[in-house]
Amino acid sequence: MRKIYVFDTTLRDGEQSPGVSLTTEEKVEIAIQLQKLGIDRIEAGFAAASPGEIESIRAVSRQVKNATLLSLARCHMKDIDAVVEALREAEDPCLHLVLATSPIHREHKLHMDKAKILETAASAIRYGRKFFSKVEFSAEDASRTEIDFLCEVTKMAIDAGACVVNLPDTVGFATPEQFGNMFKTIKSSVPGIEKIQLSTHCHDDLGMATANTLAAIANGVDQFEGTINGIGERAGNTCVEEVALALETRSDFYGAKTSLNLSEIYRTSRMVSKLTGMSVPGNKAIVGANAFAHESGIHQDGMLKNRSTYEIITPETIGASSSKLVLGKHSGRHAFKEKLIDLGYELNEEQLNIAFAKFKVLADRKKNILSEDIRALLDENMAEGPKPLTLDNIQVSYGNKTMPTAAVRIMKENGDMVEEAAVGNGSVDAVYQAIAKATGIIAELEDYTIHSVTHGTDAQGEVHVVLRQGETSASGRGVSTDVIEASAKAYLEAMNRLISRQDREKRREGNIVIY
Ligand SMILES: CC(=O)SCCNC(=O)CCNC(=O)[C@H](O)C(C)(C)COP(=O)(O)OP(=O)(O)OC[C@H]1O[C@@H](n2cnc3c(N)ncnc32)[C@H](O)[C@@H]1OP(=O)(O)O
Numbered sequence: 001m002r003k004i005y006v007f008d009t010t011l012r013d014g015e016q017s018p019g020v021s022l023t024t025e026e027k028v029e030i031a032i033q034l035q036k037l038g039i040d041r042i043e044a045g046f047a048a049a050s051p052g053e054i055e056s057i058r059a060v061s062r063q064v065k066n067a068t069l070l071s072l073a074r075c076h077m078k079d080i081d082a083v084v085e086a087l088r089e090a091e092d093p094c095l096h097l098v099l100a101t102s103p104i105h106r107e108h109k110l111h112m113d114k115a116k117i118l119e120t121a122a123s124a125i126r127y128g129r130k131f132f133s134k135v136e137f138s139a140e141d142a143s144r145t146e147i148d149f150l151c152e153v154t155k156m157a158i159d160a161g162a163c164v165v166n167l168p169d170t171v172g173f174a175t176p177e178q179f180g181n182m183f184k185t186i187k188s189s190v191p192g193i194e195k196i197q198l199s200t201h202c203h204d205d206l207g208m209a210t211a212n213t214l215a216a217i218a219n220g221v222d223q224f225e226g227t228i229n230g231i232g233e234r235a236g237n238t239c240v241e242e243v244a245l246a247l248e249t250r251s252d253f254y255g256a257k258t259s260l261n262l263s264e265i266y267r268t269s270r271m272v273s274k275l276t277g278m279s280v281p282g283n284k285a286i287v288g289a290n291a292f293a294h295e296s297g298i299h300q301d302g303m304l305k306n307r308s309t310y311e312i313i314t315p316e317t318i319g320a321s322s323s324k325l326v327l328g329k330h331s332g333r334h335a336f337k338e339k340l341i342d343l344g345y346e347l348n349e350e351q352l353n354i355a356f357a358k359f360k361v362l363a364d365r366k367k368n369i370l371s372e373d374i375r376a377l378l379d380e381n382m383a384e385g386p387k388p389l390t391l392d393n394i395q396v397s398y399g400n401k402t403m404p405t406a407a408v409r410i411m412k413e414n415g416d417m418v419e420e421a422a423v424g425n426g427s428v429d430a431v432y433q434a435i436a437k438a439t440g441i442i443a444e445l446e447d448y449t450i451h452s453v454t455h456g457t458d459a460q461g462e463v464h465v466v467l468r469q470g471e472t473s474a475s476g477r478g479v480s481t482d483v484i485e486a487s488a489k490a491y492l493e494a495m496n497r498l499i500s501r502q503d504r505e506k507r508r509e510g511n512i513v514i515y
């Protein structure tokens with residue numbers, strides 16, 4: 001199996017993401033993790049950018065022992081001198097030089113003709129070789145460079161002493177077939193190409209960075225460059241994790257693999273996301289929160305029967321915890337039942353049907369049903385004891401400049417409905433006043449607590465109340481995506497318990513129940 005070298009540029013091109021600036025400590029933390037991941041070459045920064053950048057690269061170089069360490073430089077002596085300073089303590093240093101070669105960059109940016117490009121790059125490589133035994137040369141915007149000139153540039157870099165020649169798709173313009181052909185031509189027509197390693201470096205402007213990188217690999221490159229989570233300039237770079245997993249999963253096709261410790265991928269992704277502040281979209285390949293989550297009933301049923309039906313990579317491979325069957329409105333009975341077993345509930349067929357029906361109602365109201373939602377739903381449905389009072393309807397009118405008003409309709413055990421409205425000093429208070437008026441039961445609210453059972457703005461709220469009447473107290477719990485409804489449910493549950501307790505006590509005393 002051919003080994004593909006991984007060049008990680010999270011700390012250089014990744015840091016070029018708008019809004020990202022890593023401290024020295026953060027760069028060091030990421031570099032240590034990149035080593036654990038088994039990255040072969042780590043680009044720690046652009047030394048000439050600032051004195052602080054030189055310091056950061058030096059700090060990283062003190063920690064990196066098992067990877068080649070690079071810093072990027074323009075083809076300028078002062079940039080190269082800055083790299084010399086930054087990489088002085090590196091165990092295995094490599095200078096990374098860049099110069100654009102495309103007609104657009106030559107004419108509009110550099111104001112250099114082809115001869116000047118060749119001369120500038122060659123003298124920079126030669127100057128760099130005085131300090132470094134390893135020099136990588138990148139022909140920026142290679143994919144928009146005339147192929148004959150690119151062959152000349154590659155030959156110049158080899159002759160001047162580069163050991164890696166990188167041909168980037170700097171602006172994400174290439175298409176896989178065209179990009180693959182570019183490498184095929186370079187490999188077959190540049191004399192001395194076997195003396196160096198060929199590398200690729202892609203950007204994702206058209207969403208083709210991974211495809212283009214794989215096309216380059218299929219056409220013989222030895223190294224690919226990328227970043228964790230694909231962060232980087234504009235739409236970002238090739239995602240290291242995507243290419244590594246594509247090679248691993250489709251080694252039958254590519255016949256090539258990286259030597260990454262794949263089980264460190266998830267941890268590395270989380271760390272980079274946290275330290276750069278760039279969140280990973282849920283549907284991101286490999287490392288997104290949904291990459292191993294299954295919501296629809298047919299998929300969940302398949303997963304329960306055999307994971308290979310809907311997963312081509314296991315989460316364990318990348319160090320993520322496990323596949324998730326996410327319960328939602330598309331879920332079916334198989335997954336629901338499995339979830340109940342996981343949560344320790346044993347329901348008979350009839351109970352299961354009832355719970356499943358209630359779950360579907362909840363799923364229509366709430367996008368993401370979590371374990372706590374299910375627990376809350378089951379505990380509520382399975383709560384024992386008689387229910388003298390049931391909430392039938394509730395309506396609240398709230399305005400920050402008006403008194404909150406609530407109207408409630410409550411069904412008694414015998415089926416009678418009682419309706420009342422009341423104002424309060426808040427919406428919950430108004431509801432409680434209305435319930436008190438409707439039932440005629442005046443109880444002291446001894447305790448009221450509310451917390452979110454799950455996360456997000458559509459989370460379920462769970463309310464606990466304690467009511468007291470004389471010597472008797474009772475607690476109640478209510479759960480709903482609406483906190484007012486949860487509050488009303490909790491209040492009525494506490495009232496029902498209060499009534500039952502008083503009922504029992506009165507029976508014992510031979511009296512008649514008041515309610
Ligand atoms: C494709 C890439 O990702 S390339 C890497 C991009 N990364 C960075 O730019 C790192 C951060 N950069 C910086 O801190 C600054 O741009 C510096 C320190 C490098 C240079 O800053 P300044 O001297 O102020 O120049 P500025 O950035 O405004 O312009 C770039 C100059 O370098 C020239 N240049 C651009 N690329 C190269 C190159 N590879 N080799 C030599 N000169 C180059 C430009 O033509 C321009 O020259 P000019 O001043 O004669 O017009």
Ligand SMILES: CC(C)C(=O)C(=O)O
Nearest residue numbers: 098138140168170201
């Ligand atoms: C410096 C080079 C490799 C680069 O980042 C690019 O061309 O995108």
Ligand SMILES: [Mg+2]
Nearest residue numbers: 013170201233
């Ligand atoms: Mg780049």
